[in-house]
Every structure is written in C-alpha cells, then in structure tokens.
Amino acid sequence: MMNKKTLEKILNPVTFLLINLAIILLVELTGQLFFNIGAIHIIALFFVVLAVVRVFVHYYTYDPILEKFFHACLAALFVFAISHLVEYFSMHIFHYYSDSVFANTTNFYLISLMLIIIGAEAFLRIYDIRSAWQSRTLAVFIGLLIILVGFFMSRNYAVSLDIDNPTPYAYVLAVLFFGGVAIRKAMKIGQHVKFSKLFARYMSAGIVLIMLATLPYIFYELLEMNFGVPMYQIMYLSHFFFYASLSLMFLAFGKITTLGGELDDLNKMSEKKKL
Numbered sequence: 644m645m646n647k648k649t650l651e652k653i654l655n656p657v658t659f660l661l662i663n664l665a666i667i668l669l670v671e672l673t674g675q676l677f678f679n680i681g682a683i684h685i686i687a688l689f690f691v692v693l694a695v696v697r698v699f700v701h702y703y704t705y706d707p708i709l710e711k712f713f714h715a716c717l718a719a720l721f722v723f724a725i726s727h728l729v730e731y732f733s734m735h736i737f738h739y740y741s742d743s744v745f746a747n748t749t750n751f752y753l754i755s756l757m758l759i760i761i762g763a764e765a766f767l768r769i770y771d772i773r774s775a776w777q778s779r780t781l782a783v784f785i786g787l788l789i790i791l792v793g794f795f796m797s798r799n800y801a802v803s804l805d806i807d808n809p810t811p812y813a814y815v816l817a818v819l820f821f822g823g824v825a826i827r828k829a830m831k832i833g834q835h836v837k838f839s840k841l842f843a844r845y846m847s848a849g850i851v852l853i854m855l856a857t858l859p860y861i862f863y864e865l866l867e868m869n870f871g872v873p874m875y876q877i878m879y880l881s882h883f884f885f886y887a888s889l890s891l892m893f894l895a896f897g898k899i900t901t902l903g904g905e906l907d908d909l910n911k912m913s914e915k916k917k918l
Contacts, residue, residue, distance in 0.1 A: 650696070650897075651897040654693075654893070654894075654897075655894075655897075656894060659890040659891075659893070659894060662890070663883070663886055663887050663890060666686060666883070666886060667883055670683060670879055670883075671879070675873075675875045677879070678874075678875035678878060678879070679875075680735075681731050681734060681735035683878060683879060683882050684727045684728065684730050684731030684734070684735070684882075685731060686882070686886065687724055687726075687727035687728055687731070687885075687886075688728070690723075690724040690886065690889045690890075690893075691721070691724040691725065691728065693724075693889070693893050694717070694720045694721040694723075694724045694889075694893075695721070697717055697720065697893060697896050708765065708766050708769060709766060709836065711762055711765035711766065712762040712763055712765060712766050712832060713762070713896070713899070714762065715758050715759055715761055715762020715763070715765070716758075716759055716762055716846060716892070716895070716896075717896075718755075718758050718762075719755035719756070719758040719759045719762075719892075720755075720889065720892050720893070722751055722754055722755040722758065723751070723752065723755045723853065723885070723888070723889055723892075724889060725751070726747075726748050726751030726752065726755075727748070727882070727885070729747065729748075729751065729792075729796075730744055730747070730748050733747070733796065739796075739799050741799045741800050742800075742802050742803050742804040742805075743795040743796070743798070743799055743800065743801055743802055744795075745804060745860040745861070745863065746795055746802045746804065746810075746814070747792050747795045747796065748857075748860060749814050749818065749857050749860060749861060750788045750791055750792050750795070751792070752818065752853055752856070752857055753788055753817055753818065753821055754785050754788050754789070755853075756818075756821040756822055756824075756825045756850065756853070757781045757784060757785050757788075757821060758785070759825045759828075759829065759846075759850070760777075760781055760821065760824055760825050760828055761778045761781050761782065763825070763828035763829055763831070763832055764777050764778045764781075764828065765778070766832055766836070767828060767831060767832065767835075770835055804860075804861060804862075804863070804864060805864055806862065806864055806865050811861045811862060814857070814861050815857070815858070815861055815862075818854050818857045818861075819854065822850050822851070822853065822854040825850050826847045826850050826851070829843045829846050829847050829850075830843050830844075830847060841895075841898035842895045842896070842898045842899050845891050845892070845894055845895035845898055846891070846892060846895045848891050849888045849889070849890075849891035849892040849895065850888070851888075852884050852885070852887050852888035852891065853884070853885070853888045855884045856881045856882075856884035856885040856888060857881075858881075859877045859878070859880045859881040859884075860877075860881050863877045
C-alpha cells in the first residue's frame with residue numbers, strides 16, 4: 644500500500660491544478676471531440692480511482708465518531724465520481740439524450756450532499772445532545788432519490804427541465820439548501836474539534852463547486868436557447884466545475900491531522916450525553 648506521505652507529496656494542490664488545467668486545454672482545443680465520443684465523462688474514471696485510493700489511503704484519526712464523518716465524505720466522493728459513469732452509459736451506450744440524464748446527475752449530487760450531512764450529524768448530534776431524526780429523515784430522502792434515479796433511467800422522458808415548468812427551480816433550491824447545510828455542518832465540526840480546519844475548508848470549497856456544476860445542467864435550455872451557448876460547451880463547463888470539486892475533496896483528506904486534546908473533547912461530549 645502506498646505510503647500516505649508519498650501520496651500527499653505526489654498528489655498535491657499544484658499537481659491537481661496542473662491536471663485540471665490540462666483537462667480544460669485538451670478538451671477545449673479539440674472542439675466537440677470529447678463531447679461526441681463521450682470522453683468528457685470517461686475522465687471521471689480517474690476520479691473514481693482516486694476515490695478508491697482514498698478509501699485505503701487516508702489519515703486515521705483513531706476516533707470512531709470523527710471517522711464516521713470522514714467515511715461519509717469518502718462515500719460522497721465515490722458517488723460523485725460514479726454519477727458521471729452512469730451519465731456516460733445513459734448517453735453513449737443506451738443513447739438517452741433527454742432531461743432525465745441531467746436530472747439523474749443532479750440526483751446523484753443530492754445523494755452525495757446528504758451523505759456528507761449524515762456523516763457530520765453522527766458527530767454533531769452528540770455534541771448538541773439531540774436525536775438522530777435528521778439522519779433518519781435524510782436516509783429516507785436518499786432512498787427516494789435512488790428510486791427516482793431508477794425511474795428516470797427506465798423512462799427516458801419522465802422529467803422535463805424546460806424553464807417554463809417548476810422542476811429546474813425545485814432542483815436548484817434543493818441543491819442550494821442541501822449544499823448550504825453540508826457546508827455549515829462541515830465548518831461547524833472544524834470549529835468544535837481540534838483537527839485540521841483545512842479539511843472543512845477544502846471540503847466546503849468542493850461543495851460550492853459541485854453546486855455550480857449543477858447549474859449548467861439544470862438550466863441548459865436557458866443557456867442554449869437564450870444565450871446561444873452550444874450544448875457541448877454547457878456540458879464541458881459543468882464537468883470542469885465537477886473535476887475541480889473532486890480534486891479539492893480528494894485534497895481535503897490530506898489535511899486531516901490528529902491533535903492533542905481531541906479525544907479529551909470527545910470524551911467530555913460522551914460524558915455530557917450520559918448525564
């Protein structure tokens with residue numbers, strides 16, 4: 644297994660900046676090629692591999708409560724990456740070119756955001772001494788979204804993102820709401836626990852980029868019809884935000900540090916809960 648320090652040294656912020664710039668240049672200089680052959684989706688395979696690597700190579704905090712949060716973030720990272728493989732198969736294997744494909748990508752993003760929130764709640768509800776009702780509610784929402792993904796995959800024209808109906812606006816509100824909640828909870832953990840606050844900052848920045856990545860998909864008709872942006876450029880823009888987001892999320896796990904006093908804080912919380 645690769646040494647953690649070696650991994651962080653190789654895959655550092657400069658490396659990811661160069662990777663993302665290279666992707667943008669290569670994609671833009673070849674015109675519609677990456678769009679026509681579906682290669683813009685296949686690049687997501689690189690980030691799927693990175694997500695798998697992070698499962699096996701990440702800093703362990705030796706704290707089971709914090710690990711739940713980190714594991715939920717890892718699961719979200721994996722779902723984010725898988726979403727574009729599903730998009731590739733839908734468009735280039737099953738030849739679905741409908742709003743259902745774009746809606747399903749957004750559904751995967753929402754599932755990932757909810758996973759991050761559930762992971763954060765595993766810790767925060769102990770600190771605030773409250774029940775797990777938020778996590779249970781989100782688990783139900785995730786189940787409903789998974790059903791919706793299957794429904795949209797089986798019925799190609801089951802949803803419309805035309806700007807004259809409420810669906811795209813409902814999706815935007817959902818992404819803004821759950822993205823905002825995920826950021827707030829991640830930052831709150833960074834304030835309450837003595838581990839590197841950089842993790843929360845990197846993860847929050849990644850969430851913001853994911854939120855931006857959904858907008859071109861949800862409002863593709865507005866961009867294409869009203870502003871004359873070609874469909875392939877709309878898809879490119881969404882993917883560029885997406886790849887930058889997963890880069891930041893991957894880097895976030897390299898910012899985790901275990902500081903003295905962290906376990907004391909959590910022990911105090913556990914005692915507080917028992918009272």
